[in-house]
Amino acid sequence: MSKKYNLSFIAGIVGFLFLFLISVCGPWVASHFLTEKMEVGSILVDGEYMLRTPPLSPFEYKDFLLGTDRWGYDILSKMLNGARYTFFVSLTIAGLRTVLGGLAGLYLGMRSSVPAWWLAIEDAASYLPAFLVVYFILLPLSMNSPLTIGYLVILLILLVTGLGIPAAASSIRKKTNEIKKMDFIEASKSLGAGKSRILFKHIIPQLRDPIVVLFLTEVVAVLTLLGILGLFNIFVGGTEVQYDDDNIIFLSITNDWAGLTGQARSNLQYNRWILFMPLVGLLLMIGSFSLLVRGWKQRIENLYKKPPWI
Known part of the structure; x- marks a missing residue:
């Protein structure tokens, strides 16, 4: 029988490693500084001089591979510098949700009964849109904020983490x-195993895969939330507000990818690459x-799937 490869897991690992390398090494491999604009002028192309002005289209010039925005800043360099904020902030929030929610859920699950007040919190959290809470709390704090980037990032992490703990728990x-209702747990109790032994020898090992799935699912949920917040000008690390004639411009201070997407949504009709990249x-x-x-999940199914009778 030919071995079946878990292509989803392999593709996910490759994507994760690629994003991790970009997030760690991005600022050092970027070809332009964040404050560096392209020079407006004539360049020689096929024996003819052509005027080069922003915004540049992607893959048109080697020194600006993904093009520039309308001010002449390199899009690739901005993305390489901002990837770490999107990547590591999402991992941090998901990790805190999983750890804190997992400990709370494990404690409550081991109890003979769950307090009514906690069930009320779980129900309320399931109906409460996290976006609205985060938006209205961060809106007055993020716009041209006197607070530092680090403080705003920590505030975002704590706020989004707290809203997600009840669901994880x-x-x-x-x-x-x-797991407590499974036969092997009842067998362990009949043999005299105490709560501590049942917890550490039986329940926690059985929770390993569900906890991993919970963590990865939380990362997806956090990234989606950051993307929605970006569309409403709430960016990781704060929002810089500028005024251009009669227009109000919102800029991501950290160049996080959700922020770059949100600030470029006005380019949906023209210069679409500024949004799409x-x-x-x-x-x-x-x-x-x-x-x-x-x-x-596929790995779990393949691991615990019963082999067919021969």
């Missing part, structure tokens, strides 16, 4: 209750973690 609590990067990040979720 609910997932682990319900899974713990399912960071949008493709953001979708690639979401897609990589979605493939990891699917691949890990």
